[in-house]
Amino acid sequence: MEILRAENLVKIYQDNGVPVHAVRGINLSIKKGDYIVIAGPSGSGKTTLLNLLGALDRPTNGKVYFQNEDITTKSKSELSKFRLNNLGFIFQAYNLIPVLTALENIEFSMMLKGIPEKEREEKALALMEELGIKELAHKRPNEMSGGQQQRVAVVRAIVNNPAIVLADEPTANLDSKTAQHLLELMQRMNKEKNITFVFSSHDKQVIEQAERLLILKDGMIVNEE
Amino acid sequence: MLFKLAWRNVWRNKRRSLIVIGSVIVGMIAVILSDGLSNGMLRQMLDNQISSNILHIQIHKKGFNDNKIIKNYIEDSDRVEAAVNNTRGIKAYTKRVITFGLLSSANSSAGVFIYGIQPETEKEVSVINSYIKEGNFLGTGKRDIAIGQKLAEKLDVGLGDKVVAMANTPSGSIGSDMFRVAGIFQTASSDYDKVIIYVPIETAQSMLELNDKSNEFAMMLNDYKNVASVKEELSAKLGSEYEVLSYQDLLPMLIFQMDLYRESMWILNLIIGLALIFGIINTMLMSVFERIQEIGVLMAAGMKSYQIYFMFIFEALIIGIIGTLLGIAAGLLVHLPLSFTGIDFSLFSEALESFGVGAVIYPVLSIENLISVLIIIPMIAVAGALYPAYKAVKLEPVYAINYV
Numbered sequence A: 001m002e003i004l005r006a007e008n009l010v011k012i013y014q015d016n017g018v019p020v021h022a023v024r025g026i027n028l029s030i031k032k033g034d035y036i037v038i039a040g041p042s043g044s045g046k047t048t049l050l051n052l053l054g055a056l057d058r059p060t061n062g063k064v065y066f067q068n069e070d071i072t073t074k075s076k077s078e079l080s081k082f083r084l085n086n087l088g089f090i091f092q093a094y095n096l097i098p099v100l101t102a103l104e105n106i107e108f109s110m111m112l113k114g115i116p117e118k119e120r121e122e123k124a125l126a127l128m129e130e131l132g133i134k135e136l137a138h139k140r141p142n143e144m145s146g147g148q149q150q151r152v153a154v155v156r157a158i159v160n161n162p163a164i165v166l167a168d169e170p171t172a173n174l175d176s177k178t179a180q181h182l183l184e185l186m187q188r189m190n191k192e193k194n195i196t197f198v199f200s201s202h203d204k205q206v207i208e209q210a211e212r213l214l215i216l217k218d219g220m221i222v223n224e225e
Numbered sequence B: 001m002l003f004k005l006a007w008r009n010v011w012r013n014k015r016r017s018l019i020v021i022g023s024v025i026v027g028m029i030a031v032i033l034s035d036g037l038s039n040g041m042l043r044q045m046l047d048n049q050i051s052s053n054i055l056h057i058q059i060h061k062k063g064f065n066d067n068k069i070i071k072n073y074i075e076d077s078d079r080v081e082a083a084v085n086n087t088r089g090i091k092a093y094t095k096r097v098i099t100f101g102l103l104s105s106a107n108s109s110a111g112v113f114i115y116g117i118q119p120e121t122e123k124e125v126s127v128i129n130s131y132i133k134e135g136n137f138l139g140t141g142k143r144d145i146a147i148g149q150k151l152a153e154k155l156d157v158g159l160g161d162k163v164v165a166m167a168n169t170p171s172g173s174i175g176s177d178m179f180r181v182a183g184i185f186q187t188a189s190s191d192y193d194k195v196i197i198y199v200p201i202e203t204a205q206s207m208l209e210l211n212d213k214s215n216e217f218a219m220m221l222n223d224y225k226n227v228a229s230v231k232e233e234l235s236a237k238l239g240s241e242y243e244v245l246s247y248q249d250l251l252p253m254l255i256f257q258m259d260l261y262r263e264s265m266w267i268l269n270l271i272i273g274l275a276l277i278f279g280i281i282n283t284m285l286m287s288v289f290e291r292i293q294e295i296g297v298l299m300a301a302g303m304k305s306y307q308i309y310f311m312f313i314f315e316a317l318i319i320g321i322i323g324t325l326l327g328i329a330a331g332l333l334v335h336l337p338l339s340f341t342g343i344d345f346s347l348f349s350e351a352l353e354s355f356g357v358g359a360v361i362y363p364v365l366s367i368e369n370l371i372s373v374l375i376i377i378p379m380i381a382v383a384g385a386l387y388p389a390y391k392a393v394k395l396e397p398v399y400a401i402n403y404v
C-alpha cells in the first residue's frame, strides 16, 4: 500500500543569487513497511529530499502526496499537525531536548497529541523496556552517550506509531558498533511493528542492509536496487 | 509540560537568568523606595496640615473661606453646634475666631492670622500644642499668646515679652489688646510659624467685639474616609447660609500637588520599567538564538507555533514573577526599617520645611502601588518576550535544524 508519493520534485536554492539545483525531478513511491536507504555523495541532495518528504521544507516544483493528499499546499500549522500525527524524525545529531530527561523526551510528542500523562508514561516506559534502554529513563541528554541519545531518539520517533520515520544520517556520529546496534533496533521495529523507515546515509553499513536502495547524484535518482 | 519545559529552560543558563532576575529585584527596590518616599512625603505634608490646623471639616458662614473678614462670623452658633452634635462620626470639634491683623513688639511688627481658640477643645482636635518648643501652649491666662519660632525671631521677642495685637472689628473700628508670650511653637512648616498666632477665644471675642460669636467650627472625624458623607450630611442640615468644607476643599493646592507628584512618579516607574523590558528582550533574544536547532527539533516533532510561542512567554513570565516576588521581599526588607526610623533629610531640611514636611521622612507604601507592581512587572516581562518569541516562531524548521 502506497503511503507517500513524490511527483517530479524540484528544489532550487538561491545561494547569494546563484540558483543551486539541490533536487531535480525526483519521482518516488513509498509503501507501508518499506525500509529504504537513500545513498549518494555529499551534496547530492539527500537531506533536501528527506526534508521535502517530511514537509519540513517546501519544494520549488512538484508535489508530495501523503495517502493521496497533497501536502505541499498545506499551511504551516496544518503541517505541524501533519508531522505530529504521521511522521517521526531522527536527525544526525541534536535530536533531544536538553532540559528534558529521556523519558520526558519520549513523552513529549505524545503530550503534544494530548495523550494523558499516565498513559504516556506507561507507553514510553514499555517501549524503552522493549528496546533495552529503560535504565536511561531519568537521564538528561548530556548524561548519555551519542549512541544512547540516538536510541532514545528512535524511540521518540516511533512512539506515536507514525506512518513513516525519516532519518537523516542517523549513524553518522556513531562508531560502527554503536551504529550497528542502532540499525538492528530500527530493523526490528520495521519487521515487528511494520514501521516504514526512510534513511539517508553514505555509510556502507547502512547501505548494505537496505531493502530498497536509492542512489542519488546531483539531485536525481541514478539507480534503484 | 509546556510550563515544565519553560521552567527548566529558565534554569539551564542560571547565571543569565539570575542577572535578569537581579535587575528586576533592583528595579523593584528602586520603585518601592521612591514610591514609599514620595508617598510618605506627601502624606506627611497633608497630615501635618490637617493635624495642626485644617482638620477634616470646617464650617463657616458662607463666603468666609474666600474672604476671611471678621464680618463673616457665624450668627447662630447654637444651631451649628446642634447640627454637629447630631451628626455621627465626628470625634471632636472646636470653635475658632479667625481674622487678619497686626502683631507688634517693641521693635517690630508683622501681619498675622489671629486665631482665637478654645485651648481645651483645640487640644482634642489638633496637635498644635505638641509643637511648643518653649513655654506652654495657652493655659488659663487671659493674655496668653502662642506664636511661632520664626515670628518670635522677627519680632525679637521671647517668653514673657509683651506684644500688641490689632484688628478690625465687624463694625469697622479697630480692636486691640496686649498679650504676653506664653509659648513659642515650631511646626514642620516655616510659613505657618511666621503668620499664625494663638490667643484665648474669649479675649479675641472681646477685642473684636464679637460677644460669643466665632468664625469657624473645625472638627476631626473618627475616620477620614467618611469626610464626604459627613460633609454632605452637615451641609444638608445647615443649608445654604453656611459652607461646610472638607480638607480637600481647604487644601486644593496641596491636593493638586499630590496628584501632580504621583503622576511624575509614574514617569520614574516608566523609565525603570523600560530598562527592565530591554533587559528581558535582550535575554530572551539570546535564549532564542542559542536554541535555534532545538526549536527546529521541536517543530519537526510537531510542536505548534503557538506552543513554542508560549514556551518563551512562560520563560519570561517565570523570570518576571520570581523577580517581582523577590524584589518585593527585598524592597520591604529595605523599606520596613526605614518606615519606622524615617530617613533624615536634615541637609535639605530648609527646603522640606517650606513644603511643610519636616526633616525626617517616613516612607509609606500604599497597598495599591504594591499590587500594581505585582501585576505590572510580570506584564513587562511578558511584553519583553513578545518579540523574541515571535522570532522563534518565524523560524523555518529546515533552517533551524541545520543551523550551526
Ligand SMILES: Nc1ncnc2c1ncn2[C@@H]1O[C@H](COP(=O)(O)OP(=O)(O)OP(=O)(O)O)[C@@H](O)[C@H]1O
Pocket: A013, A014, A015, A020, A021, A022, A040, A041, A042, A043, A044, A045, A046, A047, A048, A049
Ligand atoms: N539552504 C541552502 N541554501 C543554498 N544551498 C543549499 C542549501 N541547503 C542545501 N544546499 C545545497 O543543495 C545541495 C544539496 O544539499 P543536501 O544538504 O541536500 O546534500 P546532502 O546529500 O544531504 O549532503 P551531505 O551528505 O553532505 O549531507 C548542495 O549543493 C548544497 O550546497
Ligand SMILES: [Mg+2]
Pocket: A046, A047, A048, A168
Ligand atoms: Mg545531508
